[in-house]
Structure formats: structure tokens, C-alpha cells
Amino acid sequence: MAEIITRCAIIGGGPAGYTAAIYASRANLAPLLIEGMQPGGQLTTTTEVENFPGYPQGISGPEMMEEFRLQAQRFGTDIRLGVVTSVDFSSRPFRLTLDNGDIIVAKTVIIATGASARYLGLPDEQKYMGMGVSACATCDGFFYRNRTVAVVGGGDTACEEAVYLASLAKQVYLIVRKPALRASKVMQERVFNTPNIKVLFNCNTAGLYGEEVVEGARLIERKGEAEERSFDLPIDGFFLAIGHTPNTTLFQGKLDMDGNGYIKVESPSTRTSVPGVFAAGDVCDPSYQQAVNAAAAGCRAAMDADRFLIED
Ligand code: NDP
Numbered sequence: 001m002a003e004i005i006t007r008c009a010i011i012g013g014g015p016a017g018y019t020a021a022i023y024a025s026r027a028n029l030a031p032l033l034i035e036g037m038q039p040g041g042q043l044t045t046t047t048e049v050e051n052f053p054g055y056p057q058g059i060s061g062p063e064m065m066e067e068f069r070l071q072a073q074r075f076g077t078d079i080r081l082g083v084v085t086s087v088d089f090s091s092r093p094f095r096l097t098l099d100n101g102d103i104i105v106a107k108t109v110i111i112a113t114g115a116s117a118r119y120l121g122l123p124d125e126q127k128y129m130g131m132g133v134s135a136c137a138t139c140d141g142f143f144y145r146n147r148t149v150a151v152v153g154g155g156d157t158a159c160e161e162a163v164y165l166a167s168l169a170k171q172v173y174l175i176v177r178k179p180a181l182r183a184s185k186v187m188q189e190r191v192f193n194t195p196n197i198k199v200l201f202n203c204n205t206a207g208l209y210g211e212e213v214v215e216g217a218r219l220i221e222r223k224g225e226a227e228e229r230s231f232d233l234p235i236d237g238f239f240l241a242i243g244h245t246p247n248t249t250l251f252q253g254k255l256d257m258d259g260n261g262y263i264k265v266e267s268p269s270t271r272t273s274v275p276g277v278f279a280a281g282d283v284c285d286p287s288y289q290q291a292v293n294a295a296a297a298g299c300r301a302a303m304d305a306d307r308f309l310i311e312d
Pocket of ligand 1: 050120152153154160177182184241242243244287289
């Protein structure tokens with residue numbers, strides 16, 4: 001067990017964490033960044049990123065994150081793989097415990113732990129996990145070449161995943177609970193212009209069926225209305241794309257959060273309810289959730305940490 005002392009510990013290796021690291025390194029804070037289980041964050045599970053300024057031809061999510069990472073390293077960030085298992089914000093310096101037993105003693109902490117995919121909460125999702133149920137089309141789409149799949153959700157993620165899966169699968173159904181998509185117009189057009197995507201509006205999933213693997217979904221159309229009807233949709237794969245939950249379990253009871261578990265910050269600053277602890281990116285942003293916003297917030301968090309140390 002080692003004890004590592006730093007002026008600035010950054011938890012999370014996504015756009016917010018790496019950008020905070022770039023700015024904190026350049027401000028001579030000699031930051032230590034803990035990457036977590038999924039270095040690169042959620043962008044490593046996306047295909048093309050077309051809306052991050054500076055990449056006119058688009059860039060793959062994993063490639064973009066590798067560039068962020070290299071830029072943070074170039075300025076001297078100490079990047080370590082590991083999971084923070086507990087935090088002690090009760091006094092300063094703060095103490096973070098890693099899964100290998102190491103303790104990080106930090107004057108400031110920047111939380112950039114992001115968010116994770118949500119599930120519907122059906123027992124069948126657990127039953128068929130890895131047997132036809134997935135929350136990552138990029139990771140698992142390959143297994144469904146020339147087969148039939150469904151994607152649940154009506155936002156940008158669902159549309160993006162449906163279009164991606166349509167390039168591999170024979171048929172894609174998009175299961176949308178409302179009569180309209182919430183996604184941006186450009187994504188909606190892509191969905192409607194893809195011949196092998198069929199959108200099933202006003203449909204909810206009641207369960208899944210299949211001997212050992214998913215063979216179909218039981219859907220309810222117009223639930224609670226006079227025309228309500230149930231039907232079975234034969235599919236081989238069931239993909240969830242219904243939004244995200246912030247990764248804040250570690251901080252419960254230690255930082256103020258909103259009713260959905262997002263860390264509260266004194267916007268436009270990244271200050272949390274504990275002086276010296278800052279939060280940036282999807283972990284505190286239920287509204288915008290874009291890589292460019294997360295990166296910008298990471299920049300602000302590093303500047304806030306620097307100012308805090310100067311004034312301290
Ligand atoms: P969103 O919150 O935007 O959309 C979630 C979708 O899932 C909604 O259609 C919602 O339905 C549906 N949903 C939620 N819960 C359930 C449920 N229990 N049963 C059925 N459907 C459900 O999340 P996204 O992940 O799509 O996007 C998050 C953010 O990231 C957005 O700001 C989005 O614009 C952005 N994004 C941008 C991309 C890009 O620009 N390339 C790509 C991916 C994401 P309802 O509409 O009825 O509430």
C-alpha cells in the first residue's frame with residue numbers, strides 16, 4: 001500500500017477528466033488522474049464523433065479519447081488505471097482509497113466520473129444479459145450481422161445506435177414510448193431515411209422471451225388507452241438506449257446531489273458543496289451531456305482548483 005500526495009486528484013478518464021488534466025498540468029498542479037474501469041469513458045463505445053469542433057471529417061470516439069489522453073500526458077499528468085473505492089472529504093487534505101489499497105492524499109479533487117447507460121428495470125434484462133440484451137451497439141452489434149434487433153429509446157443515442165445497427169443487421173426496430181422522437185432533426189432524418197429501420201411509436205416493452213437467448217420482445221402499444229394491444233416482436237437482440245444515470249454512488253452522503261443523483265455545482269463554477277472538491281461533465285450535467293461541454297467543464301474545474309489552491 002502506497003500513499004501518494006498530490007495537489008490535484010482527478011477521478012475519471014473521459015473528456016472532462018482529460019481536459020481538466022491538460023489545464024491542471026499546464027498550471028503546474030502536477031495532477032494525478034485515475035482512469036477507472038473504462039478509460040476514455042462513454043466515447044469509447046460510440047462510433048463516429050461528428051460534432052466535436054476541430055474534426056471536420058469526424059473521428060472515432062476511441063481515437064479522440066486517445067488524443068485527449070496523449071495531450072494530458074504530454075504536459076506531465078500522472079495517469080493511473082484503477083478504481084476509487086472510497087473517498088473521505090471530511091477534512092483536508094482529502095483521502096481517496098484505490099482498489100489496490102493505495103491512498104491518494106489530495107489538496108483538491110476533480111470528479112469527472114461521468115454517467116452510465118440506464119436499463120428499463122425488467123427482470124428479463126438481467127436474465128438475458130449478454131444473451132441478447134446489450135446497452136452498447138458498438139460493442140455488440142457485430143454479433144447481429146444479418147439478424148433482427150430492436151433498440152429502445154427515442155433520443156440521439158437510440159437513433160445513432162439504430163443507424164449503426166442497420167448497417168450490420170437485416171432489420172432494426174426502434175421502440176419508442178411516445179408518438180415522436182426526441183432526437184435532433186439530423187438524427188431523425190437518418191433514421192427515417194434508413195430503409196431497414198422501422199420505428200414502433202407508442203410502444204413499451206413488457207418483457208422478453210426465448211429458450212436460452214432472446215427470441216423476442218413482448219410489447220404493449222398505446223398502454224392505458226382504449227386501443228391498447230399487446231404483441232410479440234421476434235428479435236435476436238435487444239439494445240437499450242434510454243439515457244444515463246450519473247456515476248455518483250461513491251459520493252452519496254458526502255456531496256449535495258439533485259433528486260436524480262447528479263452532483264450539484266455552483267454553476268457556472270464547478271464548485272461542489274465541499275470546498276476544494278469540484279465536479280465536471282456528465283456527472284453533474286443532466287441537460288447537455290456532450291463531449292464538448294464535458295471538456296469545457298473540465299477546463300473550468302482545473303481553473304477553479306488552481307484558484308482554490310492560490311487562495312487557500
Ligand atoms: P435522452 O435522455 O435524450 O433520451 C432518452 C430516450 O429514452 C428518450 O426518448 C426517452 O423517452 C427514452 N426513455 C427513457 N426512459 C424510458 C423508458 N423507461 N422506457 C422507454 N423509453 C425510455 O438520452 P440520450 O442518451 O439519447 O442522449 C443524452 C444526451 O446526449 C442528449 O443531450 C443527446 O442530444 C446527446 N447525444 C448526442 C449525440 C450526438 O449529437 N451525436 C449522440 C448521443 C447522445 P421520452 O422521449 O419519452 O422521454
